[in-house]
Amino acid sequence: MGWPRTDLMDxxxxxxxxxxxxxxGALTPAMAAAAAKAGGLGSLGLALKSPxxxxxDMAAARGLTNRALNVNFFCHQPxxxxxxxxTAIRDRLTPYYAEFDLGEPAAEPKTTAPFNADMLEVVLAAAPRVAxxxxxxxxxxxxxxxxxxxxxxxxxATSPAEARELEVLGTDAIIVQGWEAGGHRGVFDPSTGPGDIGTFALVPQIVDAVSVPVIAAGGIADACRTAAAFMLGASGVQIGTAFLNTPESMVADPHKKALLTERPTGITSAFSGRPARGVVNRYMVEMEDATLPDFPLMNAMTGPLRAASAKEGxxxxxxxxxxQAHAMNRETGTTDSIETLAEETLKLLNG
Ligand SMILES: Cc1cc2nc3c(=O)[nH]c(=O)nc-3n(C[C@H](O)[C@H](O)[C@H](O)COP(=O)(O)O)c2cc1C
Structure with a gap:
């Protein structure tokens, strides 16, 4: 017996x-190809790259697999x-820059553009199955x-309202990003809050709110949680954190080490100007009260610090x-993880 719902797979x-x-910034084309090899959808996170x-990256992934691939971008306002x-944030970051001998924070940092016409051109040329x-x-x-x-x-979507808006605008399937999820909150307008509903409370609400397939994301990594997402009406899962300790992950060693501990995670805007979940560290705690410029300017301001801290160890x-489930991470390869997850979930769902 197969998956109970196949609309997303089709x-x-x-x-x-x-x-x-x-x-x-965390994965390689090899990870996307390894996921595709296992029969899942491999994705490339291209939001911080030039066209x-x-x-x-798209050509490198295509060189490794001829299966379906997903390319991903950010749609932020400048x-x-x-x-x-x-000025306030430059002053605030100056002592931290000094700790790492980085000189002064840049007066005109180079920011990341949202998805634009130049990127559209390269995506159309690469013709991925999914964006x-x-x-x-x-x-x-x-x-x-x-x-x-x-x-x-x-x-x-981080709320039923966002999901409804995405459906009206022609989105083919909606990723329900629960509060447990690692990385940036997908919330459209961060001034309305970070979107704080947990995965298992949000999935059934969005399943009821839209008629397109729903993908559960946030705190999912094993068969029990994948099967649970299906029981709640999801047609698939999107998994991030669980792949960060695989050989195909390119996060730096201090990041890999932190993931394998029980250190708590928290939501912070202090790295990029937008709310995101990460393992709590000194910078997050000390910058809790800072007044921040918006994304992506803040992201550019912290780039040198983040890079220096990765090197220093x-x-x-x-x-x-x-x-939130990072402590359950394993160092297994991406292909094996997905093959095992699929096999074990199918056993659970089919009795
Ligand atoms: C290191 C990291 C980077 C991420 N970067 C992106 C990104 O570039 N684009 C995106 O749509 N989601 C990004 N996300 C969020 C994931 O798409 C997804 O919502 C999340 O990983 C699911 O929760 P989990 O991490 O508990 O599996 C990122 C997540 C992590 C952990």
């Missing part, structure tokens, strides 16, 4: 309804111009060409993105 063209989450580097907040977005969807002049080309569109200034 849509994505995969054998198992398991998506290896796109994780910007040239994104194209190179940061508001706020010289006072910018997924975080923080909403791109404007219709960028979305329509993807849909016209037959690319399947996914995006994350303690990781107290790195964004240690992790979901």
């Amino acid at each position: 849509l994505l063209g995969v054998r198992h309804p398991i998506i290896q989450a796109p994780m910007a 040239e580097y994104a194209a190179a 940061s508001a111009d706020d010289p006072d907040r910018f 997924s977005f975080h923080f909403g969807l791109p404007p219709s002049d960028l979305l329509a060409p993807l849909k016209d080309a037959g690319v399947i569109i996914l995006s994350s 303690a990781g107290e200034f790195m964004s240690l993105w992790a979901g």
Whole structure:
């Protein structure tokens, strides 16, 4: 007997309804290919890349597998111009920069563009089966060409209202991102809050709210939780944190080490200007009361600190993105993890 619901698998063209989450800066094309090899959907997190580097990653993944792939981007608004907040944060970060001998924080940091026409061009040329977005969807002049080309569109929702909006705008399947999830909250407008409903409370609400397939994400890694997501009405799962200790993960050693402990996670905007979940460290605690510029300006401001902290080894200034279930991580390879997960979940679901 197979999976109890196959609408998502048919849509994505995969054998198992398991998506290896796109994780910007944390994964390699080899991870996406390994997930595809196991029959899941492999994803590339390209949100922080230039179109040239994104194209190179897509080509590298394509060189490793001819199966369905997902490419992922952010749809943020550019940061508001706020010289006072910018000056305040430069002053606040200066002593930390000094700790790592980094000189002064940049006066004009280079920020990351949201999904735009240049990126659209390279995506259309690479013709992936799926494109997924975080923080909403791109404007219709960028979305329509993807849909016209037959690319399947996914995006994350952190509330039933966001899910309804995504469905109206033409999203083919909705990723329900529960509060447990690692990395950035997909909330469209962070000024409304970080979107704090837990996965198992949110999945059934969104299943009721929309008619497209629903993908559960946040704190899922094993057969029990995958089967539970199906029992709640989901048609698939998206898993991020559980792949961060695989050989295909490129997170730095301090990050891998922190994941294998029981250290608590928390939500912070202090690394990037948008709320995200990571293992609590010194920077998160000390910056709790800081007034921050918006994403992606804040992300650019902390880039040198994060990189220096990764090299130095303690990781107290790195964004240690992790979901609440990180302590259950294993160092197994991505292909084996997905094959085992699929086999064990099918056993549970089929008695
Ligand atoms: C290190 C890390 C980076 C992430 N980067 C992205 C990203 O670039 N784009 C995206 O849509 N989601 C990103 N996410 C969120 C995942 O898509 C997903 O919601 C989350 O991993 C699910 O929860 P889990 O980590 O408990 O499995 C990231 C998550 C992590 C842990």
